[in-house]
Amino acid sequence: MARSKTMDASAKKRRAKETEKKIQRLAERVVAQIKKEANPEVKIPIRALSNVQFNERKRLIELGDREQSREFFNVSMAKKFMQTFLVASAVKEHLLESGKTTSIRDLYYMTKHTIRGSKENTFDDQKESDPVIEDLEVSLDSLREELHLFAAKRGSMVGPMVIVDAGDEIDLSRMGSGGWSIPSITEDYVIQFKKTSAKYILLVEKEAVWHRLNEDKFWRKHSCMLVTGNGQATRGVRRLLQRLAHELKLPLYVLVDNDPWGLYIYSVVKQGSISLAYESMRMAVPDARFIGLRTSDFKKFGLRDDVKIALNKEDEARAKQMLAYPWFAKKQWQKEIKEMLKEKFKMEIEALSNKDISFVTDVYIPQKIKRGDYLV
Amino acid sequence: MARSKTMDASAKKRRAKETEKKIQRLAERVVAQIKKEANPEVKIPIRALSNVQFNERKRLIELGDREQSREFFNVSMAKKFMQTFLVASAVKEHLLESGKTTSIRDLYYMTKHTIRGSKENTFDDQKESDPVIEDLEVSLDSLREELHLFAAKRGSMVGPMVIVDAGDEIDLSRMGSGGWSIPSITEDYVIQFKKTSAKYILLVEKEAVWHRLNEDKFWRKHSCMLVTGNGQATRGVRRLLQRLAHELKLPLYVLVDNDPWGLYIYSVVKQGSISLAYESMRMAVPDARFIGLRTSDFKKFGLRDDVKIALNKEDEARAKQMLAYPWFAKKQWQKEIKEMLKEKFKMEIEALSNKDISFVTDVYIPQKIKRGDYLV
Secondary structure, three states: OOEOHHHHHHHHHHHHHHHHHHHHHHHHHHHHHHHOOOOOEEEEEOOOHHHEEEEOOOOEEEEOOOEEEEEOOOOOOHHHHHHHHHHHHHHHHHHHOOOOOEEHHHHHHHHOOEOOOOOOEOOOOHHHHHHHHHHHHHHHOOOHHHHOEEOOOOOEEEOOEEEEEOOEEEEOOOOOOOOEEOOOOOOOOOEEEEEEOOOEEEEEOOHHHHHHHHHOOHHHHHOEEEEEOOOOOOHHHHHHHHHHHHHOOOOEEEEOOEOHHHHHHHHHHHHOOOOOHHHHHHOOOOOOEEOOOOOOHHHHOOOOHHHOEEOOHHHHHHHHHHHHOHHHOOHHHHHHHHHHHHHOEEEOHHHHHHOOOOHHHHHHHHHHHHOOOOEO | OOEOHHHHHHHHHHHHHHHHHHHHHHHHHHHHHHHOOOOOEEEEEOOOHHHEEEEOOOOEEEEOOOEEEEEOOOOOOHHHHHHHHHHHHHHHHHHHOOOOOEEHHHHHHHHOOEOOOOOOEOOOOHHHHHHHHHHHHHHHOOOHHHHOEEOOOOOEEEOOEEEEEOOEEEEOOOOOOOOEEOOOOOOOOOEEEEEEOOOEEEEEOOHHHHHHHHHOOHHHHHOEEEEEOOOOOOHHHHHHHHHHHHHOOOOEEEEOOEOHHHHHHHHHHHHOOOOOHHHHHHOOOOOOEEOOOOOOHHHHOOOOHHHOEEOOHHHHHHHHHHHHOHHHOOHHHHHHHHHHHHHOEEEOHHHHHHOOOOHHHHHHHHHHHHOOOOEO
16 A cells, blocks of 8 residues: 655644744744743633533634733742643654654653742652643644644544555455554544545444454444444544544534433544533534434334443533533433433433343434434 | 555454354353252352462463352342353344444443333443453453454554555555554454564654654665554453564564563563453553663663652552562563662653654664663
């Protein structure tokens, strides 16, 4: 198979250059303040529930425009001010300029040292450096991935598609039982979609269900991209889904358990999360279609009582919380969540195996998709 | 690339047939007992610390030969007896005969039902079915994977090797940034090694370190297979490592954190674990070489004080426990563990990034391997 190293490398370099410039500008603004003998400060958008809203038109959760100021001459802010520039400079010098990417843990070690002539550490704990990274992301309007930082990798994909991953052409229809491991950074300078005959994307919450569908070669029969996030989808998986949905105009179906956690997984894929509201724009897929499992499926598919699991207190509290979210305000969602609360049970996708091991492959998914039996 | 579906499929079928026969014999023995009007029973090797030993010659942890009897006419055993055959029959009929594999969670649902005319469930919780699966494994002398059951998938591999995975030929030197996702079942009827120029295998505990090494194309420069288990290696990863080490006669190097947990990860890869002693034989790699961060590396590589993390009480207790294990009885291990306890600190691999982001790639690993600076 062919390689396309050069194109890939130059796109990566170009993108890195842009981010470098943003950091440069951030620093230059502070230098200018110093020259004017003003108190150096950085403006940082506030990342808190109070500054988050659901944008009805775009149908996603986004950050408002309230900012906080981080000042150098301020006893409570001086350390954080220093940390912000320490992280920014490490990102620029050690990552962007060298074209390398690394983990947020690694960055913590890279920037940790004892300040000369003192016993004070720049960072005592990764808990201090992680929020500084998020501050930088929002201040620069650059995703973590554009700062060449990644979180843990999780999730797999197979299907009728050829992609290029870091210069290597990979045929995702020939990935055996393991599948292609979705990397943490799925930006277009790393991953390019070459050609595909896929008609839709199917995201399944659970890896075991993904395995079942892969073994049954569901994706071949139904021409779809089969993705699992192994639970909550990582940033890498979410970004990949959005790129697949937008660039290739593929509908996205989401298959999760019938419980509040499943609803939450779906909702984050659909409109983003509160804690990462600043990145919804580039991760959310507002048209994502929910294909279940639903409370009504218990009767619809004639499931047996012994697959019911009683809702616990936490489930109930979570479900009630969801009833209040504006993104679940639509009639069908209110009905769905209320039904779960009324019936007082949850079910796992694996419950379908109670009927037959391949029931999910042969009956459940094809029927839901064919009949347009989904919620949005 | 070519496909080798047929060979693969027939090997899988043959293996499944063998396991089916074992289940058949288990059942026939019970039928014979019934005909003789004896109390039907199954002999199950005891899976407990009391029946586990370290085999000095084979250098692995193995199960002793003490057995327990599970009887039908015994109030405390009747339910478990029934469960054992329920699982065995589901495995035979729904998995082995159809050539399908599934998760242990799925099997729980497949075998869960309310017993007719009663309110009694065959299983109330997966906690009941999981041990029954292990009982079957030891009784039949068949690994879980041979029963067509899998646990969660985790871990990735890249390197100069072409493999066949479920009939698909995959070039592991062209896997981009994500790598090949190691499946849960890595038996030879699923995964075959075709050709390779690898000289050794490098297992790294941490995915972030694997990513660093993959991005630096360490495996290409040093001709090695680069594997991560994302923490504790799964059964699939361990089986794969053993097959690579034995079938291809490749030495295995293990890179872990400098802490008792890192030592534990290494020791499980090397000689197996107490809880899964019955499978060490087919998972352990007694010659595995420890190149994992050591207390002495702090001085050797001139690391800075701020990468030291104080041992906590749990670390100390774990380290002391390890001192007592017969597989760490060798002088070099006693010295290593005692040094950790004496110096009272642990370090993560990422500590090396404190020197330089690619220090682990450019200096640490090549130097350790070149100088034979490892422990076994």
